[in-house]
Amino acid sequence: MTDDRRSAGTPTLEDVARAAGVSRATVSRVVNGVRNVDPAIQEVVRQAVSVTGYAPNRAARSLVTRRADAVALVVSGAGTEAEAGREGSGPQRSGASGGPPETPGGPGSSFTAQVFADPFFGRVVTGVVDYLRPRGMHPVLMFAETARARDEVVAYLRQGSADGALIVSTHAEDPLPGLLTEAGLAAVLYARPARPVRISYVDLAHQDGARLAAEHLLAVGRRRIATISGPLDVPAGQARLAGFRDTMERHGHPYVPIAEGRFTQESGEAAMGRLLAEHPDLDGVFAANDLMAMGACHVLREHGRRVPEDVAVVGFDDSSAALACRPPLTTVRQPVEAMAAEMTRLLLDRLARPGSPATSVIFEPELVVRASA
Amino acid sequence: MTDDRRSAGTPTLEDVARAAGVSRATVSRVVNGVRNVDPAIQEVVRQAVSVTGYAPNRAARSLVTRRADAVALVVSGAGTEAEAGREGSGPQRSGASGGPPETPGGPGSSFTAQVFADPFFGRVVTGVVDYLRPRGMHPVLMFAETARARDEVVAYLRQGSADGALIVSTHAEDPLPGLLTEAGLAAVLYARPARPVRISYVDLAHQDGARLAAEHLLAVGRRRIATISGPLDVPAGQARLAGFRDTMERHGHPYVPIAEGRFTQESGEAAMGRLLAEHPDLDGVFAANDLMAMGACHVLREHGRRVPEDVAVVGFDDSSAALACRPPLTTVRQPVEAMAAEMTRLLLDRLARPGSPATSVIFEPELVVRASA
Numbered sequence: 001m002t003d004d005r006r007s008a009g010t011p012t013l014e015d016v017a018r019a020a021g022v023s024r025a026t027v028s029r030v031v032n033g034v035r036n037v038d039p040a041i042q043e044v045v046r047q048a049v050s051v052t053g054y055a056p057n058r059a060a061r062s063l064v065t066r067r068a069d070a071v072a073l074v075v076s077g078a079g080t081e082a083e084a085g086r087e088g089s090g091p092q093r094s095g096a097s098g099g100p101p102e103t104p105g106g107p108g109s110s111f112t113a114q115v116f117a118d119p120f121f122g123r124v125v126t127g128v129v130d131y132l133r134p135r136g137m138h139p140v141l142m143f144a145e146t147a148r149a150r151d152e153v154v155a156y157l158r159q160g161s162a163d164g165a166l167i168v169s170t171h172a173e174d175p176l177p178g179l180l181t182e183a184g185l186a187a188v189l190y191a192r193p194a195r196p197v198r199i200s201y202v203d204l205a206h207q208d209g210a211r212l213a214a215e216h217l218l219a220v221g222r223r224r225i226a227t228i229s230g231p232l233d234v235p236a237g238q239a240r241l242a243g244f245r246d247t248m249e250r251h252g253h254p255y256v257p258i259a260e261g262r263f264t265q266e267s268g269e270a271a272m273g274r275l276l277a278e279h280p281d282l283d284g285v286f287a288a289n290d291l292m293a294m295g296a297c298h299v300l301r302e303h304g305r306r307v308p309e310d311v312a313v314v315g316f317d318d319s320s321a322a323l324a325c326r327p328p329l330t331t332v333r334q335p336v337e338a339m340a341a342e343m344t345r346l347l348l349d350r351l352a353r354p355g356s357p358a359t360s361v362i363f364e365p366e367l368v369v370r371a372s373a
Numbered sequence: 374m375t376d377d378r379r380s381a382g383t384p385t386l387e388d389v390a391r392a393a394g395v396s397r398a399t400v401s402r403v404v405n406g407v408r409n410v411d412p413a414i415q416e417v418v419r420q421a422v423s424v425t426g427y428a429p430n431r432a433a434r435s436l437v438t439r440r441a442d443a444v445a446l447v448v449s450g451a452g453t454e455a456e457a458g459r460e461g462s463g464p465q466r467s468g469a470s471g472g473p474p475e476t477p478g479g480p481g482s483s484f485t486a487q488v489f490a491d492p493f494f495g496r497v498v499t500g501v502v503d504y505l506r507p508r509g510m511h512p513v514l515m516f517a518e519t520a521r522a523r524d525e526v527v528a529y530l531r532q533g534s535a536d537g538a539l540i541v542s543t544h545a546e547d548p549l550p551g552l553l554t555e556a557g558l559a560a561v562l563y564a565r566p567a568r569p570v571r572i573s574y575v576d577l578a579h580q581d582g583a584r585l586a587a588e589h590l591l592a593v594g595r596r597r598i599a600t601i602s603g604p605l606d607v608p609a610g611q612a613r614l615a616g617f618r619d620t621m622e623r624h625g626h627p628y629v630p631i632a633e634g635r636f637t638q639e640s641g642e643a644a645m646g647r648l649l650a651e652h653p654d655l656d657g658v659f660a661a662n663d664l665m666a667m668g669a670c671h672v673l674r675e676h677g678r679r680v681p682e683d684v685a686v687v688g689f690d691d692s693s694a695a696l697a698c699r700p701p702l703t704t705v706r707q708p709v710e711a712m713a714a715e716m717t718r719l720l721l722d723r724l725a726r727p728g729s730p731a732t733s734v735i736f737e738p739e740l741v742v743r744a745s746a
Contacts (some may be wrong), residue, residue, distance in 0.1 A: 050524075073514075074510075110503050112498070112506075113496075113503075113710065117492070117495065117693050119489075119492075122490065122495055123489065126483065126485040126489050128485045129516060130485055130486075133485075133516065133522075136525070138515050138529075139513070140511045140513050140514075141502065141511060141513075141514055142511050143506065156511075257617045289654030322692070322695070324638060324697065326674070328618060
């Protein structure tokens with residue numbers, strides 16, 4: 001600590017030491033979080049810090065520890081420079097379900113706006129923040145949907161402004177995880193990357209979740225069941241469809257009508273319209289996320305179908321949309337907050353033990369039965 | 374810049390200078406964003422930075438510039454230590470409308486979860502990020518709903534980890550704005566503080582917005598109009614109710630039934646239930662935010678009332694809830710993203726010119742006519 005750099009009048013380490021009646025070295029140890037200091041002395045020093053208004057300069061400390069004590073939370077995409085700040089047809093998530101819904105900002109809205117229009121991202125932030133806060137850390141929020149923005153993230157980590165990155169990809173083909181691992185930077189992903197990358201991640205057992213949905217629809221007596229899938233170029237969309245079809249065929253239902261959506265409410269409405277037009281007698285629908293399930297409920301009601309009496313609807317995620325929907329959705333819970341907290345734990349663990357091998361943690365989904373099925 | 378501190382093998386400023394064929398001083402000027410460097414030379418240096426993989430150490434630079442080039446985005450509350458991490462009855466916003474709805478996490482969920490369950494906060498983040506990104510800056514996300522968390526925010530700014538704070542208060546009695554201004558730290562508020570504090574803020578002309586809602590309901594022929602107000606202990610709740618009643622009485626309607634809500638969908642449902650029980654013949658409702666309006670629409674439908682044929686409903690905010698609702702809500706638009714961007718501009722302006730006086734920027738609301746009224 002070089003407090004000499006501080007301007008006159010600003011309280012120094014010496015001021016704190018005097019106020020606490022302890023040595024400068026002891027204050028330094030407490031302020032820098034070194035262990036093995038008597039708790040009573042720690043408390044005395046902390047009170048002296050509070051009384052004097054002393055604040056250690058974090059930049060100076062970072063030069064000593066080589067740690068920023070900060071992590072970047074990056075929402076990334078696969079866009080190119082030409083797309084200048086937003087993805088062509090709107091983000092699609094590779095691992096999570098539920099892309100951004102139609103936003104008040106409309107199709108011209110920024111990537112950031114599209115991202116936050118989906119309740120999923122707020123849940124990720126919640127999990128990350130709730131894990132970091134008790135550790136005195138705060139996430140730096142970054143977006144990286146263009147090549148330039150990805151370079152900025154790499155540079156930001158290289159220059160030590162953050163110690164590592166938590167990445168939520170909106171596209172299966174996102175190059176950021178590969179860029180970070182090649183640069184030897186610490187990073188953890190939410191959801192399995194589409195292509196093999198030596199990086200830690202958390203994910204959900206999507207197929208098991210879809211199985212729960214299929215079994216529930218069959219258990220409540222539905223026999224003409226269709227599905228609104230997520231985008232089939234992303235792993236979560238594929239896995240949920242595969243799990244659903246597998247379960248249906250195991251129960252003797254070889255044919256399942258499918259309409260592909262984009263994890264948005266709007267796309268769920270359009271998909272439901274197509275399914276109803278071709279299969280007006282359907283009595284059950286599994287939508288691969290809650291926003292699409294909510295859109296399906298709207299269209300079913302507009303076509304005079306009661307939910308669940310005429311058509312039972314099951315969603316996926318258990319996001320805020322599940323409770324906002326009328327009737328409230330029976331859905332498959334993805335514990336996003338817990339998964340995001342675990343992703344953060346994996347990153348801090350990696351920072352504490354550099355060189356430890358990449359790992360994966362897979363969460364189990366649960367069926368949440370409400371009124372829609 | 375003291376690149377001597379960098380470990381061997383890491384590219385230095387000298388490496389970049391050699392690759393670019395310019396002086397070390399020129400590289401330093403470009404890297405540190407000093408003006409008056411020929412654009413062609415800037416480009417050459419940037420390419421050399423890219424080729425060599427050089428990354429300036431931000432901690433080292435911060436020691437020279439005394440600037441972190443970071444701002445904190447703080448969601449604060451008025452809780453005490455005893456409430457340990459979350460507010461008693463859930464956050465209520467002082468300036469914005471719409472508190473967090475019922476969350477999947479339930480009443481035991483964290484303050485963070487409650488905050489992000491409301492689409493409002495995602496819109497704030499969007500506006501802040503969209504303003505900061507082109508300037509190479511990223512927000513550090515912090516929460517401060519307890520006395521200890523507020524102290525942490527003050528310490529974080531004092532120690533120079535961020536240059537200033539953008540504050541979104543969830544309670545009218547939030548002490549954070551006062552703490553920051555007393556400490557001489559740069560901060561800007563979203564929404565007028567409940568008590569006078571010498572701090573800059575952005576806000577909406579809430580009364581004018583409520584006037585637009587009242588005039589629209591009257592213009593479409595409604596005469597038995599009730600209102601679901603926001604919490605009356607927060608300025609925005611008060612102002613929207615005052616603007617609505619003023620307009621009604623100017624049009625010869627001295628009596629307006631009121632049910633107070635808490636800016637959540639759930640509270641809107643409860644309020645609508647009370648209004649219908651006491652005034653079964655009502656034909657128009659102004660809800661002081663979209664989440665409560667959505668709750669009102671649910672309850673009206675459950676009671677066999679068609680929206681808008683039997684009861685016209687107008688919301689406030691134009692959040693994602695307005696589009697998710699069926700029918701889509703006629704509402705008063707609060708341009709949250711633009712307001713958050715302006716809040717950020719005010720802070721950077723303040724940082725560029727320390728000592729400039731506090732200012733306020735008030736945005737005009739607009740009526741957005743959709744299907745519900």
